[in-house]
Amino acid sequence: MRILIGALLLGAAVLAVLPVLTGYTSLDGTVNARFTVIAAPIEGVVSATPPKVGTAVPEGFQLFQIRNERIARTAEAQLEADLGATRERLRALEGQAGSLSAIKNDLAARLKEYQQASITGIQQEIVIRQQRITAAQAQQVSAQADLVRKTTLGATGVVAGSSVEQARAASVAATSEQAIAKADLERLSRQLEALRKGTFVGEGRNDVPYSQQRQDEVAIQLANVQMQARAERARIQQLERQIELERDRNDRLSTAIVRVPFDGVIWRNNVVAGSNVVVGNELTRLLDCRDLFVDILVNEIDYDDIRPGAAAEVRLLGSSQIIPGTVLSVRGSSAAVEEMVLAAVPPESRGKSARIRVALEPNPMQRDFANFCQVGRSVQVRIARATKRYQFLNGVKSLWFSIS
Structure with a gap:
């Protein structure tokens, strides 16, 4: 009996010391998670009451709407007025451009008719000059024959010397008349060629008629009007873009739909249907x-x-299920660890206690929305020792450092 009792006591001692030798155990663990604060994106009135606390909501679920009926649309109205005025100016410029184009076409038609008439008239004069050249050639031949005949008769004394001189003068006049007719024909030919190219030679001091000058003026005015029309079209496009942006901005400020960003559970509600909110107010x-x-x-x-990345085992208090975990961070006892987005209060440090954070592997608690995913529940955590080499020697050195 004594041996049995001794063996039991020895086994109990071994069981009590063995966990300390093989790892680290903590009984102060708390399941924790973070919450997200959904704030008001615009000011206005909440349209509906959000789901009750503890309600599981899927990603993309619409919680409520915020409507703002007091948004100012002055800038949008001013832009629309400017757009209407610009369109009126564009219509006026397009009408003016149409009138100038009609005038230009009419002047071009009149110029073409005048040019054709001038070409026809010069062609007729060229025909007349050609006939005159033919007549001048005949007169020259006749005068030349008459001069030869009278010169022969004058040498024999049959014809007086004055007659010979008159015949010579008539021959010279016929030659000159022929030269003048040829020069006039050449002038008319050059004038006809210039007319066909659009240059009116001999029309006073100008090389073009009045209709063509007026056509050039109309072309300049038309170009200016078309340039102004292009500027107005660009202005219209700019105003339409500004109106679209302003309308989108007003729509965003007048109505906002608040949706759930991820699968979760309602932790707290701060508004009900009809609540007035401003930008940045905490809603849920x-x-x-x-x-x-x-x-x-x-x-x-x-x-x-204990280092980050070490494996850990987590057991909920009152449960036999073991959940694997991984050490995320190790902080000293005096580290400031206050976080405003934690759902549960971390265990309060007592004395010289390092604070360890262990991430849980995927487990059914992540979908236990009815129980708030077990947040705040106490757990027991065990972390295996990383190495056993020189453990006794390190303990002796620590003890000697403390004594000395």
Whole structure:
């Protein structure tokens, strides 16, 4: 019996010491998660009461709408008025451009008729000059024959010398008349060629008629009007773009739909239907169960033996299910760890206790929206020792450092 009792006591001692030798155990763990604050994007009135606290809501679920009926649309109205005035100016310029184009076409038609008539008249004069050249050639031949005949008769004394001189003068006049007719024909030919190219030679001091000058003036005015019309079209496009942007901005400021950004559970509601809100007001708190973690306390003596990435085992208090986890961070006892977005209060540090944060692997608690994903529940956490080499020697050195 004594041996049995001794063996039991020894086994109990071994069981009590064995967990300390093989790892670190904490009984102060708390399941924790973060919540998201959904704030008002615009000012206005809430249209409906959000779901009750504890309601599971899927991603994209519409919580409510915010309507603002007091938004000022002065800028949009001014832009629309400017757009209407610009369109009226454009219509006036287009009408003016149409009138100038009609005038230009009429002047071009009149110029073409005048040019054709001038060409026809010069062609007729060329025909007349050609006939005159033919007549002048005949007169020259006749005068030349008469001069030869009278010169022969004058040498024999049959014809007086004055007659010979008159015949010579008539021959010279016929030659000159022929030369003049040829020069006039050449002038008319050059004038006809210029007319066909659009240059009116001999029309006073101008090389073009009045209709063509007027056509050039109309062309300049038409170009100016078309340039102004292009500027007005560009202005219309700019105003339409500004109106679209202003209308979109007013629409965004007049109505906003508040949706759930991820699958979660309502943690807190601060508004009801008919509540007036301003930009930035907290409307709802949504619990984020996607990344559950546990905050535990471990004696700071073991700070160097627990490193981020170490494996851990988590067991809910009162449950036998083991949930695997991974150490995320290790902080000292005096580290400031206050976080405003945590759903549960981390365990309060007592003395020299390092604060360890352990991330939980995917588990059914992440979908347990009815129980707020078990947030705030106490857990037991065990972390295996990273190495056992020189553990005894390190303990002796620590003890010697403390004594000395």
